[in-house]
Amino acid sequence: MRRVPAALVVDDNAINRRLLESILRRIGWQASLCENGAAALAALGQCSFDLVLLDLRMPDVGGAEICRRIRNELNLTALPVIAYTAHGMLEDRARMLAEGFSGLLIKPVSFADVRGICEEFGPVLS
């Protein structure tokens, strides 16, 4: 039986979390939802995920800091971590990739954007 790929969605906005969950489900993924960085780090310590969608702008700990801790403290160096952020100007894009993100998902997202990221960074589905 083929394993259902799993994504962790980290966003402080409830409507966004549920929307991403709904899109992911429609393209055959399952989603776990966290509303802040601490919860995300805890979830990543317990379960394994194929992809993390991480909102950059959150009130407590920002996405960049969480990404650094995923890489350095949890040692998940190969895990695709996607920065989920408002429209990036070209120079922001380069900076975020240098900070350890694997890719960018630009808000406002479309269905095709999410599917594209999942296809690019997710496990190869037979």
Add this chain to the structure above:
Amino acid sequence: MNAPVELTRVVSERRAWIVLWDEQVRSRLAGELAPQGWLEVRTFPNPSEALQALRASDEPPDLVVTGLYFEVSDGFDLMRELAELRPAPAVYLLSHQQRAVIRAAVSLARERGLRVAGYADFPVSAMSVAQSLAHYPLQRRAVDREMDSLPLERAELQAMVDARKIVAFMQPKVNLGSGEVVGFEALMRGLGPNDAIIAPDRLIAPLSANGLLADATVLVFEETVEFLGQCLQEGFPVSASVNAPLGLISDPSFCRLLIDRVERRGIDPSWITVEITETEAMSDLATVTERTARIRMMGFNLSIDDFGSAYSSFMQLSQLPFSELKIERSFVTSLHVDPVKQAIVSACATLGTRLGLHVVAEGVESPLELRAVRSLGCTEAQGFLVARPVPPQKARNWLRACEGIAQAACAELSPD
């Protein structure tokens, strides 16, 4: 009120004036027009005489067929005065001049707000001119004409704002790659007596002149935020655009009000794009940068509307925090048969995408235009071909029903 009766009235009211120096052509054309249902056909040898008659007459023409070159005065003078009439007549241009001059005259007429019923260069038969005019759409209904000539007054506008009769109509935007509906633009409409829809050209300038545009914009914004919240909660990842004059964005209390509405509904502001026109974006760089940066700081996206209608400098474009560029509709209309428009749209699309912006073609009304803007590199399209603006409830029903339709429209465009 009885629509067919009014229509009959209008038909019998159709008046055509012919202003041509060549007497033979003039009378031949008059002879051809009369049997085509034109009640009154008057002829003049030059613009000066036509203008004299115009000043003396309280029954202005619905159509003026005019040449461009005359011994005294010319067709351009005539058009300037015709444009002052309410309602302004349609013009049909007939000239010996080279095509480039006629085309310039056509765009000038449009610029001045005159409807252009057509144009032809000599030699052309009077019969073919008359025939092409026979099918020209009737003037607007008489009642509308009377209403249109009266600008809305402050008290009426204030009452509309108080009763929330300023509403948002939603027009969808599709992604040209995936065929997905990715967003809606909220367009302001007024609801007059009997909830007759009042178009923006009668609404926005008077609201602005009476200091009510901020209140009206907030009403549109609130309706948009509610619409957006419902769409997102239903699982549709769509964004929404709202037009706001730069003057309003510069008011911090207005911006706080916007962010308050968004937060109250629990929406991430990046689902909302604020559109400002290119003309406004190209005023003083320091002021514009401050105002637009503030909107971005709050998390809204920023779009430059009617791109191509003003004269952006590359400096301004590179400095301002835009996320989207919308190509002025006049470059999109019939671009599939116009190499000049194709060159302009292609350049805008290249510039925009290289700057990392969404590039939206506005006013797409035919499959050929859609195919063209897509192949020239635009990323999104908006226009009657996709859908007309409709009230939010209808837009949501449309969204539910249409997931397949937009995709089918784009599937048609698969490379052949």
